Structures are given as structure tokens and as C-alpha cells.
Amino acid sequence: MLAFLLALPMVAQTNFRAISYSEAIQQAKNENKMVFIDFYTDWCGPCRKMSRDVFPQKSVGDYLNGQFVCIKLNAEKEGLEQAKRFNVKAYPTFIVLDTNETVKMHIEGALSAEAFVTKVKNELNPDMTPERMKQRYEGGERTPELINAYALSLMEQKKEQEGFKVINDYFNSLSDEQRLSADNFFLFSRYTFSLNDPKGEFLVNNFGRAEASIRKDAATLVDRLFRREIITYLSGHKFATKEYNEADYLKLKNQIVKLGLDKSYPYQPLFSLIECYAKGDMEAYFTMVKSEKEAMNEEDFELVLLNTSRLYPQNSPILPEVAKYIRSLLPELRGSSIMMMGRLLMNIEKTDQ
Secondary structure (H helix, E strand, O other): OHHHHHHHHHHHOOOEOOOOHHHHHHHHHHHOOEEEEEEEOOOOHHHHHHHHHHOOOHHHHHHHHHHEEEEEEEOOOOOHHHHHHOOOOOOOEEEEEOOOOOEEEEEEOOOOHHHHHHHHHHHOOHHHOHHHHHHHHHOOOOOHHHHHHHHHHHHHOOOHHHHHHHHHHHHHHOOHHHHOOHHHOHHHHOOOOOOOOHHHHHHHHHHHHOOHHHHHHHHHHHHHHHHHHHHHHHOOHHHHOOOOOHHHHHHHHHHHHHOOHHHOOOOHHHHHHHHHHHOOOHHHHHHHHHHOHHHOOHHHHHHHHHOHHHHOOOOOOOHHHHHHHHHHHHHHOOHHHHHHHHHHHHHHHHHHO
């Protein structure tokens, strides 16, 4: 029983087999599948992100394991020959081959789990090529699957305006009920980044009416949109660009409180810091940063530190004290932030001299 339970998590993960390229081709013939190759390098951050966050997910593993013999090849070591053969020039690169070793799919870069599976499926579907999707769209077809894939394809071609026009035109053509269906949730999860976007406004006002299967995800996305907006104040961006407006800020704060988002996330210290900063007393603000540290989310606190050069004027007499405080915190900060904090300190201390 213990062995069975320990094995369960592995079922969902993508099964990258410890076999060579030629063995993978032969195995694909035996299993009547194609070959999926993940070309990576040891130094590639997006490669590690895919391995850590995407390939272990059940939806990804279920799809890839069912369709392909999957292998990983280091493009600078054992996969060097194949990387040259298949014109691999960016990492990660994902290639699908048939058993005749003909390339059927070539994708570069990291994606989310959902976007990755959709992308692989579309690349292998002759009815979802960019040319065919354009033909279908111009012919009047408006299915969620086509809209999602066609808009993504346009954006990958650096045609962002055209892609968002496809999305927004489709959104505007739907009834409220259709907008809140599971099939159309991609309009929000992939193409909504701001509360000021009509799609964002609609979701905030209606997420409680979404289909039951996506209601939790809709609520999570609403929380993310509010957090993203409050960060523009916390980081000092609104102040630096002269966009700070007290009425707009208070409206945002009241919405967060009204929706109860402050009950599941530590917004209160963020409110306190923003309101203190708006008064212009840098010493009081710095004192509050230190006093609110334990109440804040770790990422939010580090965000405040990383934006020191924006939040404090270059000639601020308090800057050396701020730099000293940041240095004292280095041993307890996350590894991913220490290098950026080091660069920040170099700039601050150079300016101070």
C-alpha cells in the first residue's frame, strides 16, 4: 500500500524516459506514438521553470504520456548533434517527430501548463495552422477554441493589436451568461491584465455568477487583478509618474475591502504604507516599512526594498540609512532577490558617494 501511495504523484508527471534519441524513435514505432523532445541547457532558467512548474502537472503529463515517447536532450551535450540537425537556437525548444524523424512541431520558450498543452495540440492540428485559422475566422467562425488559438497565434507573430482586437470583438459579441461560461474563461485568464480593461471590470462585477466549475478560479483572478493594481502604488510607480490620485486610490481600497479580499491577503500594511508615502514624510515612511515588515507578505516587502531608488529621491538624506537597513536584511532574503538587491545597493551607494 505504501509503495502504491508513493507512486501516485508520479502517474501525473510527464514521463521523460532515460533512453537515447535512436531508442526513442524505435520505442515510438513499437508504441505507435510520436517522439517529444525537450531540448534544454544546464544554464537555462526557463528550462528549469518548465521542469519544475509545468511538466509535473497532471494535465500536462496525461496528455504528453498518452501521445508521445518523451525524452530530454541537453543541447550542449548528448543532444548537440540533434540540436544542430533540427535547428535548435533557443532554449527551451520542444520538438515533435514522427517515426520517420520528420518534424511535426517546433515550439520555443516557456509557457504555462494550460497554454503549453493548447499550443502543442494546435501545432499538430492541420486545421489550426495560422493560415487556416485566419481563413476560418474571416469566414465567420467564432468558437472559443478558434478565438483563443487565433489570438495567441497573432500575438506570437508580434501582431498584438490584431490579437487583442480579435479577443475584444469576441468578448463584446457575447451575452453575460456566455462570458461567464467555462469555455470562455480564457478571455479573462489569458487576456485580462487590468481592472481598467472592460473585461476586468466585468469580471469584478460578475465573478460570483460564473459557472460553478470556474467560480473559484474567477475569484482568484479578481484577487490577482486587485493585487496587481495596488502594487502600482506600493512600488512607487503611481507617484513617480505623477499618476497618483487620492480619490482613485481610495476607490480601489474600498473595492478591496468591500469584496473581502483583505481578509485572505495582508492588504492592511500595504494600505498603511501607501497612505504614509502619499503624505511625503520619508522618515515616517521608512520607520513604517520597518515596523510593518512582519505583517507583510514576503514578496511585497521585498518589492518595497527593490524599489528603493524610485521611492526615495536621490538626494534624500535618509538614503544611506535605508541602504544600511537593506544590507542588514540580506542574509534572510530569498535567494532570487539577493542578486537584484546587491545591484540596487551598488547604485544607491555609488550615488550617495
